[in-house]
Amino acid sequence: MMLSGLKLSKISIATIAVLLIVLMWLIGNENIDSATAEFPPVIEQFSECSTHGDNLSATLVVFINAEYLAKNLSAALCQDPVVVKQYGQVKAVWNHSEDQVLQYVGKGIADLALVKENLMEAVKGESTYGYRVVAAYPDYSAYLISTREKPLLDKAYLLGKRIGLLDYPTSRSGHLIPIRLFKELGLSLDNLQISYANSHTELRNMLTSGKVDIISSYWQDSDENILSRNYITPIEQQVSGSKWYLKMETNNIDLFCAVQRTLIHIAKEQNSSYFSRLSPEPDCQVQPQ
Structure with a gap:
């Protein structure tokens, strides 16, 4: 009987110890400031600017693979008169991930995107969302x-x-x-x-x-x-060189030419002998016969 009582006593002490630990944890949690438990937001890789135009609800979304080009391009587009008329903001996202290319282009999120031709063909962006080549780098x-x-x-x-x-x-x-x-x-x-x-x-x-x-x-x-x-x-x-594609769900010729003009201007300022050779396709400056 004494042995049985001793075992019961040990079990009771262990149970009480566990309950005390749980109670202390609950009390401690109540005293933690909820603000300290928040995690900082994930840093998004994008550059955004306002056109100061009237159409505040419209954002021109650009997808590209280089940060410096994203920042330069978004700043230039925000100052273009055609973009100012049609959009309130320009948001340029940069990412190298093929998954992100498929996300932004495959779902038609990007209005303007620098994409390899084989990826654009894989997601059928031209037939699904009306993406058209606006400019291309050489092979x-x-x-x-x-x-x-x-x-x-x-x-x-x-x-x-x-x-x-x-x-x-x-x-x-x-x-x-x-x-x-x-x-x-x-x-x-x-x-x-x-x-x-x-x-x-x-x-x-x-x-x-x-x-x-x-x-x-x-x-x-x-x-x-x-x-x-x-x-x-x-x-x-x-x-084959990468190409710039503009989503043309409507025949927005003014925007097409404005984007093309901006891309060619920025390309000419590049130090690279390759990336400065961006060709308009077709050239808005050449009037059809």
Whole structure:
């Protein structure tokens, strides 16, 4: 009987201890200021400005992959007379994620978007939402680039090299094309020494500083100042350039030409020999015969 009573006593003490812990936790929670329990909002990657126009309820939504271009473009569009008449705000969102491209273009959220042609075809944006090409970058080639030797498209050669790629799965010259090359050569990514960069400029810095032996990118005229054409090897000759698409659910010609004019003006101010070569399609300045 004494042994039974002792066991019961231990169980009772344990139960009381648990109840006390729960009670203390509840009391403590009541004293916590609710404001301290709130988490800060997720930082959204967008630039927004007011046109100071009368149509306050209308927002021109732009989707792009570069922050600096998003900010410059939104500021320029907010000052365009046609945009001022038709919209109260311009919101430019930047993101590299293919999922976000599908979200903004596939669901018709973006009014203006810089998109690769194959993605636009995949979501049927032209037939579904009336997206039309307003301007396009030229086709280009993808290269393996080194500083001291011409890269070889060879399995044994690449196994011993430190390789720089872009950390964006949608980039063709910086990610998709070289990854496909490695697979064709029978190379596992786990066996390669790959470092990832956030931009083509960062890739070049990694290469010239000796952090990597090879990068995968496009070639631009300014590269002549820091690199040599003798040390580049093409891995795909004909890569279609990205295109600017404007949603034209109505035949809004004034907006089409205003956007095209702004895009061409900003492109001409780019330092890049590639991104400055933006072509209007079709050219609003050329009157049909």
